[in-house]
Every structure is written in structure tokens, then in C-alpha cells.
Amino acid sequence: xxxxxxxxxxxxxxxxxxxxxxxxxxxxxxxxxxxxxxxxxxxxxxxxxxxxxxxxxxxxxxxxxxxxxxxxxxxxxxxxxxxxxxxxxxxxxxxxxxxxxxxxxxxxxxxxxxxxxxxxxxxxxxxxxxxxxxxxxxxxxxxxxxxxxxxxxxxxxxxxxxxxxxxxxxxxxxxxxxxxxxxxxxxxxxxxxxxxxxxxxxxxxxxxxxxxxxxxxxxxxxxxxxxxxxxxxxxxxxxxxxxxxxxxxxxxxxxxxxxxxxxxxxxxxxxxxxxxxxxxxxxxxxxxxxxxxxxxxxxxxxxxxxxxxxxxxxxxxxxxxxxxxxxxxxxxxxxxxxxxxxxxxxxxxxxxxxxxxxxxxxxxxxxxxxxxxxxxxxxxxxxxxxxxxxxxxxxxxxxxxxxxxxxxxxxxxxxxxxxxxxxxxxxxxxxxxxxxxxxxxxxxxxxxxxxxxxxxxxxxxxxxxxxxxxxxxxxxxxxxxxxxxxxxxxxxxxxxxxxxxxxxxxxxxxxxxxxxxxxxxxxxxxxxxxxxxxxxxxxx
Amino acid sequence: xxxxxxxxxxxxxxxxxxxxxxxxxxxxxxxxxxxxxxxxxxxxxxxxxxxxxxxxxxxxxxxxxxxxxxxxxxxxxxxxxxxxxxxxxxxxxxxxxxxxxxxxxxxxxxxxxxxxxxxxxxxxxxxxxxxxxxxxxxxxxxxxxxxxxxxxxxxxxxxxxxxxxxxxxxxxxxxxxxxxxxxxxxxxxxxxxxxxxxxxxxxxxxxxxxxxxxxxxxxxxxxxxxxxxxxxxxxxxxxxxxxxxxxxxxxxxxxxxxxxxxxxxxxxxxxxxxxxxxxxxxxxxxxxxxxxxxxxxxxxxxxxxxxxxxxxxxxxxxxxxxxxxxxxxxxxxxxxxxxxxxxxxxxxxxxxxxxxxxxxxxxxxxxxxxxxxxxxxxxxxxxxxxxxxxxxxxxxxxxxxxxxxxxxxxxxxxxxxxxxxxxxxxxxxxxxxxxxxxxxxxxxxxxxxx
Numbered sequence: 001x002x003x004x005x006x007x008x009x010x011x012x013x014x015x016x017x018x019x020x021x022x023x024x025x026x027x028x029x030x031x032x033x034x035x036x037x038x039x040x041x042x043x044x045x046x047x048x049x050x051x052x053x054x055x056x057x058x059x060x061x062x063x064x065x066x067x068x069x070x071x072x073x074x075x076x077x078x079x080x081x082x083x084x085x086x087x088x089x090x091x092x093x094x095x096x097x098x099x100x101x102x103x104x105x106x107x108x109x110x111x112x113x114x115x116x117x118x119x120x121x122x123x124x125x126x127x128x129x130x131x132x133x134x135x136x137x138x139x140x141x142x143x144x145x146x147x148x149x150x151x152x153x154x155x156x157x158x159x160x161x162x163x164x165x166x167x168x169x170x171x172x173x174x175x176x177x178x179x180x181x182x183x184x185x186x187x188x189x190x191x192x193x194x195x196x197x198x199x200x201x202x203x204x205x206x207x208x209x210x211x212x213x214x215x216x217x218x219x220x221x222x223x224x225x226x227x228x229x230x231x232x233x234x235x236x237x238x239x240x241x242x243x244x245x246x247x248x249x250x251x252x253x254x255x256x257x258x259x260x261x262x263x264x265x266x267x268x269x270x271x272x273x274x275x276x277x278x279x280x281x282x283x284x285x286x287x288x289x290x291x292x293x294x295x296x297x298x299x300x301x302x303x304x305x306x307x308x309x310x311x312x313x314x315x316x317x318x319x320x321x322x323x324x325x326x327x328x329x330x331x332x333x334x335x336x337x338x339x340x341x342x343x344x345x346x347x348x349x350x351x352x353x354x355x356x357x358x359x360x361x362x363x364x365x366x367x368x369x370x371x372x373x374x375x376x377x378x379x380x381x382x383x384x385x386x387x388x389x390x391x392x393x394x395x396x397x398x399x400x401x402x403x404x405x406x407x408x409x410x411x412x413x414x415x416x417x418x419x420x421x422x423x424x425x426x427x428x429x430x431x432x433x434x435x436x437x438x439x440x441x442x443x444x445x446x447x448x449x450x451x452x453x454x455x456x457x458x459x460x461x462x463x464x465x466x467x468x469x470x471x472x473x474x475x476x477x478x479x480x481x482x483x484x485x486x487x488x489x490x491x492x493x494x495x496x497x498x499x500x501x502x503x504x505x506x507x508x509x510x511x512x513x514x515x516x517x518x519x520x521x522x523x524x525x526x527x528x529x530x531x532x533x534x535x536x537x538x539x540x
Numbered sequence: 541x542x543x544x545x546x547x548x549x550x551x552x553x554x555x556x557x558x559x560x561x562x563x564x565x566x567x568x569x570x571x572x573x574x575x576x577x578x579x580x581x582x583x584x585x586x587x588x589x590x591x592x593x594x595x596x597x598x599x600x601x602x603x604x605x606x607x608x609x610x611x612x613x614x615x616x617x618x619x620x621x622x623x624x625x626x627x628x629x630x631x632x633x634x635x636x637x638x639x640x641x642x643x644x645x646x647x648x649x650x651x652x653x654x655x656x657x658x659x660x661x662x663x664x665x666x667x668x669x670x671x672x673x674x675x676x677x678x679x680x681x682x683x684x685x686x687x688x689x690x691x692x693x694x695x696x697x698x699x700x701x702x703x704x705x706x707x708x709x710x711x712x713x714x715x716x717x718x719x720x721x722x723x724x725x726x727x728x729x730x731x732x733x734x735x736x737x738x739x740x741x742x743x744x745x746x747x748x749x750x751x752x753x754x755x756x757x758x759x760x761x762x763x764x765x766x767x768x769x770x771x772x773x774x775x776x777x778x779x780x781x782x783x784x785x786x787x788x789x790x791x792x793x794x795x796x797x798x799x800x801x802x803x804x805x806x807x808x809x810x811x812x813x814x815x816x817x818x819x820x821x822x823x824x825x826x827x828x829x830x831x832x833x834x835x836x837x838x839x840x841x842x843x844x845x846x847x848x849x850x851x852x853x854x855x856x857x858x859x860x861x862x863x864x865x866x867x868x869x870x871x872x873x874x875x876x877x878x879x880x881x882x883x884x885x886x887x888x889x890x891x892x893x894x895x896x897x898x899x900x901x902x903x904x905x906x907x908x909x910x911x912x913x914x915x916x917x918x919x920x921x922x923x924x925x926x927x928x929x930x931x932x933x934x935x936x937x938x939x940x941x942x943x944x945x946x947x948x949x950x951x952x953x954x955x956x957x958x959x960x961x962x963x964x965x966x967x968x969x970x971x972x973x974x975x976x977x978x979x980x981x982x983x984x985x986x987x988x989x990x
Contacts, residue, residue, distance in 0.1 A: 013864075036875055104586065251586075328971025396585060405581040422585055425578050428545035432574025433593035440589040446598055446851045447589050461577040463591020464570060466670055467712030470595065471911035472855060483912060486960055501964035516584045520592055521712070526583045 014043075089298065090288035090307040096323050097288070098310030098479035102514055104251040104441040106400065107454045108421070110360040110369045112255060117372040119382040122167045123184040123411035124152055127177070129222060131231030133157060134181035144171045149196035149218060149353030152185055160235055164219030166355045166376040168194035184411060189375075195352035203272050203348055211276040220347055223340035224277075225415075227321070227333050228505035229533050239334040241280035241325050244271070246297045246338050247287035249315030250399040250510075254360030254417050256338050257294040258371055263342050264296035270345030272302040274336065285320040310479060312401075318511035322480045327505045339417055359383065359412065363400075363421035364456045365393040374412075381408030383419055394459055396420040401513035402526070425460025432462065443473065443518040466521040474515035474525075482506065484515050488525060491532030496539055499532055508533070545573045560663040567659065567669035592711075595853055596671040600678045602847040603901060605840035607682070610833040611639035614686040617741045617830050622753055623782035625773075628828050633772055634763075641758045642686045642742050643833060649690045650722075651677040653697045661706045672711030672718070672907075673701070679719035679901055682834025683894075683942075685734055686742035688726070692733060696725040716949045717908045720942050727942070735937055737788040740830035749783045789831050790815045790824055790892040791931065791938035794881050811880030812888065824891045835894035845900045854904035857913060858920040862899050865924020866890075873932055881932050889928065898927070898941035908949040914962075915955040923948045 086095045126136050132155040140152055146165040153163050165171070167189040175184035198218050201210045215221040216235060224233035224242075233239070247256055260267055274282045281304045286297055288309035306324055308314050317335045327333055336344070339357040346354055355376035362369050366387045374383065380395060388395070396403030398416040406412075412419065440447060440462070441455045474484040482503045490498035509526040516525040548569065553561040569575075571593070579585045615635025616628060625631030654677050662669045680697060700722035705714040726734050733739060738747045745754045759775040767774045788796075793814045819829050827837030835841070848854035870886025877883045889895060903909065903923050910919035923944045930940030 106586075326967075326970060328967065330971070394585065400586045401584050403582075403585060405585070420585075426576045428576050429574040430545075430572065433571075433591065433597050441586070442589040444588070444590040444594075444852060446594065446853075457586040459578040459585050460574070460587070461579060462574060462587050462589045463593060464575060464577070464668060466592045467710070469592055469672075469712045469907055471906050471909070472857075472913050472916070475913055481963065481966070483960060483963060485911060486956070498960075498964075501967065502960065503963075503967055513584055517586065518588045518590075520588070520590050520595055522587060522591065524580065524583050527580075 012043075084309075086288050086307070086309060087291050089291065089293060090286070090309070093288075093305070093307050095288035095307035095309055098308070098314050098319075100475070100477060100479040101249075101311030101314055102443055102477040102518060103311045104400070104457070104517070105449075105452070105454045106251050106364070106441065107456050108363040108366065108369050109252055110254060110362045110371050112258060112371070114258060114358065114371045114373055117374055117383065119374050119378040120189060121172075121186055121379045121382070121411075122169075122189055122375060122377045123186045123379070124163060124166060124377055125184055125411060125413065126153065126163070126182050128414040129155075129163070129232045130225075131229070134179065136163070136182060138174065138182070138185065140171050142171060142174065145169065146171055146187065147194040147196040148355070149198065151219075153182075155232075158232070158235075160216050161221050161232060162217060162219055163222055164196075164353055166353075186411075193354075195354065198347065198351045198353070200348045200351045203269060206276070208276045211273055215273070215277075215344070218347055219353055220273075220344045223344060224334045224336055227318070227327055227335060227508065228331075229537050230335075230508040231537075233334050234332075237332050239278045239280070239332050240327075241321075242274045242278045242282045242334045242336065243285065243317045243321050243324070244274075244282065244303070244336050244338055244341055245285040245315055245317040245320055246300075247285070247290065247315045248399075248417075249287075249310075249312040250401055250418075250513075251312065252360070252362035252369075252418070252420060253315070253399060254358060254362075254371060256358075257290070257292065257297070259339050259358040259417075260294050260296040260342065262296075263345075264299065265349060266342040266345035267296055268301045268345065269348045270336075270341035270343075271300060273344055273348050274334075274341070275302050277334065280325070283320070283324050285315070285317065285324075287315065289314075313511060313514050314479065316511050318506065318508055319479055322482075322506055329500055329505060331505070337415060337417070357417055359416075360418045361387060361421075362418060363396075365390040365421035365423060376412075376414055378412045379408075380406045380410050380412060380419065383412065384408070384421070388421060390421075390423055392424045392426075394422045394424050396422065400457065401517060402510045423456070423458040425458030427460065429460070443477065461522055463520075463522055465523065468521055468523065470520045473518050473520065474512070477514045477518055478512065480506065480511070484512055484525070487532075488523070488528050491528050491535070494535065496536065499536060504529075504532055504536060545576075548572070555666075559666065560660070563663035563669060564659055567662070570668065592671050593674075596674045598851050598853050599675045599848065599901070602844040602853075603678060603682060603834065605843050606834035606837065606897070607643075609827060609837040609840050610682060611643050612636055613828065613836055614639035614642045614742050614833065616828055617686075617787075618743045618753075621741050621744055621747075621781050621785050621787060622776075622779040623785075624776065624779060631773060633767065634775060637763045638743070638759065638775075639686075641756075641763075643681060645690055646681045646684055646686075646688065646693060646833075649693050650680040650684075650697050653694045654680075654701050657698060657701045657706065661710065665710070670711035672705070672714075675905075676700075676718040676722075680722050682897070682901075683719060683723050683832050684726075685739040686833055687739065688733055689730075692726055692730050696722045696729070699725045712907055714907055715953070716946055717902060717905050720902055720946050720949075723942055724946055737786055737792055740789055740832070741787040744781055744787075747781060747785065747787050749781055749785065751781045753777065753779050753781075786818070787830050788818070789938075790819055790829065793818055794884055794892065795938040812884045814880070815884070815888075815892065821888065821891070832894060832897075835897035838891045838896055841896045841900055845896070848900060848904065854900065855906070855909065855916055857916040858904050858909055858923075859899050861917045861920030862903050862924040862927075863920075865921035866895060866928055867924070868921075869925045869928035873928065879932075881938075889931070893931070893939050894941055895927070898923075898945060902941065902945050903948075908952060910952045910955045910959075912956050912959040915952070915959045918955050919948055919952055922951070 136153045136155050138153040140146060147168045148165055150165045151162045152165050165187060167187055169187045169189040172188050173186040174182060177183040201214055226233040271282050284300055284303040284305050286305055286307050287293060288307035308320055313319050343355055358371045359374055360371050367389055368387060395406050397406045397413045398404060399418055400420055403420055404413060439453060439455050441457060468485055478484055487502040487504060490502055507529060509529055512525050512529055552565050555562045579587060612635055615638035618638055619625045619631060654673050658673045659669060700718045704716050704718050704721040708714045743754050745751050755775055755777050760777050764774040795810055823829060825838050829836055849856050867886055870889050873882040874886055910916045926947055927940040927944035930943050931938060
């Protein structure tokens with residue numbers, strides 16, 4: 001339909017341009033007007049015939065089972081003409097190419113090495129899991145020694161979902177935050193890890209109930225997140241689909257090709273296990289733009305592969321959902337992080353809860369930017385010890401767009417596989433509105449960028465918060481059919497119907513993080529969106 | 541740099557002690573230094589270098605060339621009327637000095653009145669001074685006739701800022717373009733100062749042949765004194781308007797004909813012949829013609845357009861669609877051709893009057909324009925259409941962009957509403973489709989799994 005409209009506009013423009021050529025022949029000619037009108041009518045009829053013809057062809061194609069994404073028209077679509085070429089490995093696989101998005105070119109990318117690192121303490125952080133009560137029921141006592149996979153706590157409203165120890169060792173401390181909420185359950189890890197032995201069901205001959213109850217009991221269920229709202233998955237629901245993104249496009253993100261290398265069996269088993277949970281498909285989003293994509297991804301089984309290419313946020317699972325099977329009102333889908341799929345797969349194959357994952361240490365303030373192998377919930381101080389070069393630095397669990405600020409005695413969040421360091425930007429800048437002192441990433445061409453310059457970014461706001469003034473900026477960087485600014489205004493106005501209509505269910509914070517980055521008015525979009533999601537969830 | 545900033549920061553009178561002075565201080569301080577605020581603990585940790593101040597300043601920069609030319613052209617038009625230094629580059633010092641004497645008070649009044657109101661409201665609401673008026677304050681002088689009485693200007697600026705902007709909540713909240721609202725206020729409240737043949741040339745007591753010039757102390761005392769000492773030419777206080785001079789703008793000529801032309805030379809009243817009998821197309825393009833202060837020189841406006849487009853501050857969609865709308869309507873008018881004005885070829889409308897200026901600086905105001913990308917196409921196109929209709933088919937007032945843009949400002953929320961509605965119904969349709977699909981999928985999946 002959209003292509004049809006574009007063509008119609010082209011035709012009308014052609015008529016409009018041809019008008020003056022004819023107009024100059026007669027001074028006050030009414031016969032000329034009739035000629036022009038007749039020409040318009042003829043062209044409109046031709047246009048309509050073409051449109052109808054194309055629609056008939058595409059309807060037939062759909063009936064015959066041809067993929068919708070293949071263009072059956074006689075004209076090439078705009079995308080086919082102008083979009084960048086998809087690399088050979090993904091050619092002909094219906095790759096979605098996004099022209100919208102934004103790449104922050106920051107210094108401090110992790111190299112492709114993997115180091116083993118000694119981390120003494122790990123933590124389970126109940127606040128990582130959205131949708132639970134702030135004070136869960138803890139079933140172990142301080143001083144107990146636990147094995148990896150032992151149940152540590154559960155949420156009282158949802159006792160089936162067990163949260164288990166990420167490592168074996170001694171449970172040493174319970175840290176509380178505001179309003180006595182439990183924020184950290186800290187473990188002193190054993191040198192030699194002990195694993196609780198689970199009897200995993202055989203994935204070739206089992207059923208949905210068996211898989212589900214095994215995942216609930218072993219803690220694997222806690223790795224599933226449910227959209228809308230990005231909360232802990234509800235065991236009572238059958239999701240429409242399950243989505244996994246195999247690449248992270250966020251700034252300085254870890255190279256997941258390294259994480260999956262040699263773990264193809266874990267990946268396939270994990271995807272197969274997830275297949276038991278959904279009535280639809282398990283979709284794996286692959287990076288069409290990555291020439292050196294891991295063979296494990298390209299050959300992954302038990303999933304429907306979807307190729308995507310483009311700048312950030314092309315790797316966000318939310319964007320991939322939007323372009324695969326969007327979430328409507330009443331729909332539920334689950335999302336799983338890639339490294340967590342490996343953990344689940346390993347659990348089904350080996351029967352142990354091994355949360356080993358790759359974490360990228362990135363950012364300009366580290367001496368070595370590299371990948372390290374550790375476990376879920378590792379202590380930040382241990383991860384970065386001796387690596388930080390700047391006292392006035394901010395350390396994040398996660399990337400610069402969505403991460404959380406952490407101190408050395410805090411822990412990596414369970415969803416994150418990246419620690420980022422940034423210089424604090426608490427400086428004044430003279431005449432910053434006209435003369436920036438050094439280069440910085442920006443959507444705006446008023447900051448010059450030469451070639452492949454990478455920027456050393458800091459945490460300065462570069463301005464003050466203002467009302468929404470500029471328009472179209474968010475749409476330029478978000479490859480979704482969503483109007484973020486209007487959605488934000490609907491949230492600020494507590495307009496429930498408008499929020500629902502404008503697609504609040506399709507978004508979580510990480511999807512609009514890039515919009516928050518480019519925002520000229522320095523609005524806290526992620527916070528506004530979370531308020532809106534909470535409000536909508538309350539109303540339901 | 542930070543030391544200097546912190547020392548200056550010590551001068552802050554304090555928010556509690558004196559809210560107004562604090563607001564004032566804060567406004568100037570943030571103008572001097574980008575503050576040292578850092579991002580929050582969660583949310584994005586790195587922010588784009590662009591902020592609203594930088595955005596607004598770039599718009600102001602884009603119109604600086606128009607200021608320069610406008611200053612000169614005020615003087616030039618004055619001397620053309622009295623038949624002295626009629627060559628464009630003759631009497632440069634006289635023309636520049638004359639232009640400055642006219643333009644500076646307009647600029648000062650527009651900004652002092654507007655900013656004072658802005659500061660007062662900011663202090664009252666207890667938040668920082670927002671940058672919106674930077675652009676309005678720079679635009680307003682450019683769209684005024686050079687002889688506008690300053691008290692009228694002050695009233696209209698006050699009206700535009702208070703009723704047009706602060707009443708809606710300040711920067712980012714207004715529905716109507718502040719600069720245009722200011723002009724529209726003058727247009728309806730004091731029409732003789734801003735329309736007709738005689739508003740566009742400064743410093744004449746009348747436009748009939750032989751009317752004397754109207755010089756003040758600045759010309760006869762201050763500048764003549766300086767120029768005499770330097771041995772340059774001086775202002776001639778006894779000069780009079782030459783024979784056959786009208787001061788009419790091209791649009792007035794196109795609509796009403798050239799009443800000053802020698803009898804018998806022009807059969808038709810109005811139309812392109814009437815315009816070219818006074819101004820050549822090249823003259824109109826380069827801008828040495830009477831008109832509002834900043835709108836006449838097209839090449840410099842095009843420079844402004846290029847700055848705005850290359851910095852992606854103004855929307856190319858609005859500019860392009862406004863151009864298409866103008867072109868489309870102009871062609872239809874050419875094709876109908878029932879009045880002399882309608883037969884003026886559409887492409888001459890680009891450089892008669894203020895089409896380019898309105899397109900570059902007025903229609904693209906992001907706050908009052910449509911805020912959806914699809915909406916911008918409609919918004920711009922309709923401005924082009926309505927503007928041409930007002931310009932050509934309106935017997936009283938031969939310029940349409942101000943009214944067209946204000947008109948479409950009012951309709952912009954409606955256009956956005958329709959675009960958003962389309963988005964909402966698209967989503968609804970998709971949801972219905974997916975529900976229908978998932979029912980059929982449910983059975984096949986169960987088979988697959990077991």
C-alpha cells in the first residue's frame with residue numbers, strides 16, 4: 001500500500017511538472033485547462049490500473065505462499081533502490097535493512113580476546129527481576145553453604161518461580177535498600193565450583209509441562225522475560241512467540257560471536273527447550289551486516305532465523321519483534337538474552353546450573369578493554385580491579401545507553417554482559433552552544449566528524465532540560481512504526497487509550513534509549529516510558 | 541575554565557533571596573557556560589552534544605546575512621525614492637548609517653520587550669530562561685517595515701509573547717508562530733503601518749512627488765557631523781521624492797497595476813507586465829526593492845536555507861512540500877488565467893514577495909509545525925496552497941504567507957491527530973489479524989511439539 005502511494009505521488013508530480021510546459025503555449029486558454037485535466041484523468045486511471053494489478057499479483061503470491069517481504073510488483077520498491085547491499089552470507093534470506101538508527105562511535109571497544117578472571121563475590125539481585133514484590137521470601141540463612149542451582153528465594157505472589165544461586169559457596173550477606181527492600185544476596189564463591197545435579201528431561205521426547213516445571217524448579221525460568229512490560233515471565237501464560245537476538249548493537253557491546261563459539265550444542269538445545277514453551281515460533285535474530293558471523297548462529301537449529309542489518313538499535317530484540325510479529329494489545333511474548341539461552345541449553349544437556357558468561361570490559365577509562373569469562377552477578381570491583389585509569393570515572397553495569405551506575409562493592413546486573421567505564425563530565429564549557437571544545441557523538445551535523453573518528457564521551461548533559469521542541473528526531477533513529485514523542489506526551493498526560501494505541505506494549509526502555517540520547521530537549525525518555533508502563537500495568 | 545565558571549557562579553544572588561535576579565543570572569550564566577550537570581544514575585549516560593541553545597543559535601546565525609542586507613537596503617530604498625545615489629553601491633556609508641538608525645531601535649525594542657516578558661515569566665514559574673525567544677526576537681525585526689513606530693512594535697511583541705506563548709506555557713507549548721503573530725497583530729490593529737504602497741520605504745513624509753524627507757538628529761546632526769569631518773558625502777535634508785516614484789512592492793504592482801506609469805504605456809492593470817515595468821526579475825532576485833526588512837534578498841535567504849538544511853535543524857520536508865504546494869497552486873492559477881495576477885508564471889512567485897523567507901524561517905518552526913513526518917508533508921503543501929490563494933485571489937492584501945502559516949499552525953495539531961489515528965488503526969488492524977492467525981497456529985504447534 002505504501003509503495004502504491006509513493007508511485008501515485010510520483011505520477012502526480014510528473015503531471016505537475018509537465019503543466020508549465022503546456023501552460024506557456026496559451027495565455028488565457030481554457031482549452032489548455034481541459035487538456036491538462038484530461039491528462040491528469042488519464043494518468044490517474046493508468047495509476048489505478050497499475051495499483052490494482054499489483055495488488056492482485058501480491059494477493060495471489062500470498063495465497064501461493066510467497067513470503068510477504070518479497071516484492072512482486074513491476075516497479076522496484078524504494079528500499080530495493082537505495083538500501084545498502086546485504087553481505088553475501090545473508091543475501092536472499094529476506095534480511096530487513098534499517099536505514100534508521102544511530103551509531104555512537106566511542107573509544108574503548110573490547111578486543112576479541114577472552115581472559116579468565118578471579119571474582120570473589122557474586123550476588124543475586126532481586127531488583128533485577130521486574131514485577132516481583134520488593135521483599136521476597138529468602139529460604140537460606142546467612143552462613144549457609146550452597147551449590148550453584150540451590151534455591152535461594154522465591155516471590156511470594158509467584159512461589160513456583162525459584163531463584164537459584166549463581167555460584168556455589170557461602171551465602172554471606174543480605175543487603176537492604178530503601179524501604180527495607182532486599183537488593184543483594186551476596187555469595188562468597190568456592191574456588192572449586194559445586195553444582196547441584198538436576199535430572200533434565202530428554203528434549204527429544206518430552207512435553208511442554210515437563211519442560212516448564214523443570215525450568216521453574218532449576219531457576220532457568222527466571223531468565224525469561226515477558227513483554228509487554230519486560231517483567232518476569234508468567235508460568236501460567238503461553239507466549240505467542242519467543243525472541244532471541246544473537247547480536248548486540250549497543251555502543252561498545254560485547255561480541256556475542258565469541259560467546260557462542262564452540263557452544264553450538266548449548267545454543268540448539270536452549271532454542272529447542274524454548275520451543276516447548278510457545279504456541280508460535282522461537283525467532284533468532286541474526287546480524288546480516290556481520291561478515292564474520294559465527295557458524296553456530298548461521299547453522300542454529302530449532303528456530304526461525306531472521307536477518308537484520310543496520311545501526312543501533314537493530315540488535316535490540318524489541319525492534320526485531322516489531323519487524324517479525326509485533327506485540328498487540330493482549331499479546332504476550334517472551335524474550336531471552338543470547339547468553340542465557342546458552343545457560344538454558346547447557347542445563348538441559350548437562351543437568352547443571354552453570355551461569356558462566358562472557359562479559360565485555362569496555363570504555364575509555366579502562367587500561368585493557370577485553371572480554372572476561374565470569375558468572376552471573378559478579379562483583380564489579382573484582383571485575384575491574386587494577387583496570388581503571390581515572391579516579392573521576394563512572395562505571396556502569398551495561399552499556400552507556402541503558403546501563404546502571406555501579407560502585408566497586410556492587411554487582412553486575414543479571415541481564416548485563418558488559419561493564420562500561422566513562423569519564424564524569426562535571427565541567428563547565430564556555431560558549432558550549434556554539435564552540436564545542438572537543439568532538440562528541442551527535443546526530444546533528446553541526447558537530448563535524450571526520451571519517452571514522454571515535455569519540456571519548458563523558459557524562460556531561462551538554463545542555464539543560466527543556467520542553468519537547470524539535471520533532472522528527474526520535475523517528476530518525478528508531479526503526480519502528482511508532483511515534484515516540486507523541487507516545488511520551490500521552491504518558492505524561494496519563495492518556496491510557498492513546499498510550500495503548502501508539503504502541504506502548506511494543507516498547508521497553510532499551511528500545512527508546514537511543515531516542516533519549518539524541519533528544520535535544522534532554523528529556524528522560526526511559527524513565528517516562530517506565531512510568532507509563534507501570535501505569536498501564538496497574539490499570540490492567 | 542571551570543575556575544572562572546565557579547568564580548562567576550559565586551555572584552548568583554540565590555533563588556530564595558531574589559527569584560527574578562537569580563533567573564536573570566542563570567540565563568546569562570548558562571549563556572556563557574554550558575552547565576556542569578551530569579546524567580542520572582540510570583537512563584542514558586552519554587548525551588548528544590546538541591541542545592536547544594545550540595539549535596536556536598544556528599537558526600539565528602542562518603539569518604545574519606539577511607540582517608546585513610536588510611540594513612543596507614533600508615538606506616538604499618530611501619535614496620532611490622529621493623533620486624540620490626540610485627546605483628546600488630553608491631553612497632554606501634550613507635545607506636548603511638541610515639539603515640542602522642532604523643533597524644537598531646527596532647531590534648532593541650523587539651528584544652528588550654520580548655525578553656523582559658520572558659524573564660519575568662521564567663522567574664514567576666521558577667524555572668530557567670528558555671531559548672525560544674532568541675529566534676523570535678531575531679525574526680521579528682526582519683519581517684517589519686522599516687518605518688514601523690516603535691510603540692506599535694512594543695505592543696505587538698508584548699501581545700505575541702504573552703497571549704501567543706506564555707499563556708500556553710512557554711517555549712515548546714505555543715500553537716501559533718510568535719513572530720508571525722506579532723506581525724499579524726500589527727496587520728489587523730494598525731494596518732496602515734504595514735500594508736499598502738507607502739509602508740515599505742523609510743524616512744519620507746509622503747510619497748507624492750516633491751514630498752520632503754524626514755530626517756532626525758541622527759542624520760542631520762550626528763552622522764552629517766562625522767561624514768563632514770571625514771570629507772564624505774552627507775545627508776541632504778532638503779531632498780524631495782522624485783517624480784513617478786511609488787514605493788510599491790512587486791506584489792502590489794501585480795495585484796493593482798502600476799498607477800504611476802505614464803499613461804497609455806500599460807493597457808492591463810496588474811500582472812507581470814506591471815511588475816516588470818518597475819522592477820526587473822534580476823532586481824527582485826537580488827533584493828534591491830522595497831519590502832519588509834529581511835525578506836527581499838533571495839540569494840542570502842537561500843544561504844540561510846542551506847545552513848538550516850545542512851545542519852538538519854529545519855525540516856526539509858516542510859520546505860519541499862511548501863514549495864510543491866506553491867508550485868501546484870501556481871500552475872493551476874496559470875492554467876485558469878482569468879485575472880492578470882493569475883497569469884504571472886508560477887516560478888516568478890518564488891522571488892516576488894517573501895515566499896522564500898517564509899519557507900525558510902517561518903513555516904519550519906518545529907513547535908508550531910506538524911510534529912509527525914507524514915504530517916509535515918501535508919502541513920507544508922497546504923501552506924503553499926493557502927498562501928498562493930491569499931496572495932493572488934485576495935483583493936485587499938497581496939501577500940499570503942503570514943496568514944497561510946498562521947492558518948496552518950492552527951491546523952497542525954489536527955493533521956498530527958489524523959496521522960496518529962492512522963498509526964493507531966494500523967496497529968489495531970494488525971492485532972486483529974494476529975489474533976486470527978494465532979488461533980490456527982495453536983493447533984499446529986501442539987502437533988509439532990508432541
